[in-house]
Amino acid sequence: MALNGKLVSRTCINADGDLFFELFRYKFSHLTNICPQLIHCVNLVAGQWGAVGSVFSANYTLGHPIS
Numbered sequence: 001m002a003l004n005g006k007l008v009s010r011t012c013i014n015a016d017g018d019l020f021f022e023l024f025r026y027k028f029s030h031l032t033n034i035c036p037q038l039i040h041c042v043n044l045v046a047g048q049w050g051a052v053g054s055v056f057s058a059n060y061t062l063g064h065p066i067s
Contacts, residue, residue, distance in 0.1 A: 026050040037061070 013020060023030065026049065031039045040059040047054030 028056060031058075 023034075029042045029044075029049070032042055038061050040061070042059075043057045045055040045057050
C-alpha cells in the first residue's frame with residue numbers, strides 16, 4: 001500500500017546552505033549513501049534529475065534507528 005503526501009521534518013545539519021541545496025536539487029539519489037538506515041531507495045518517477053518539477057519516489061523509515 002502506498003501513501004501520498006508531504007513529509008515535513010526539521011533537523012540540524014553541519015553543512016553550508018549551498019551544499020544542502022545542491023544535494024536536494026541535483027543529487028537527491030545520493031541520500032541513500034548518506035543515510036542508508038533511513039532512506040532505502042530513491043526513484044525518478046517523472047522528469048529529469050535536477051530539473052524543476054521532477055517527481056521522485058522514496059522508500060524511507062520513520063523514526064531514528066541511529067543511536
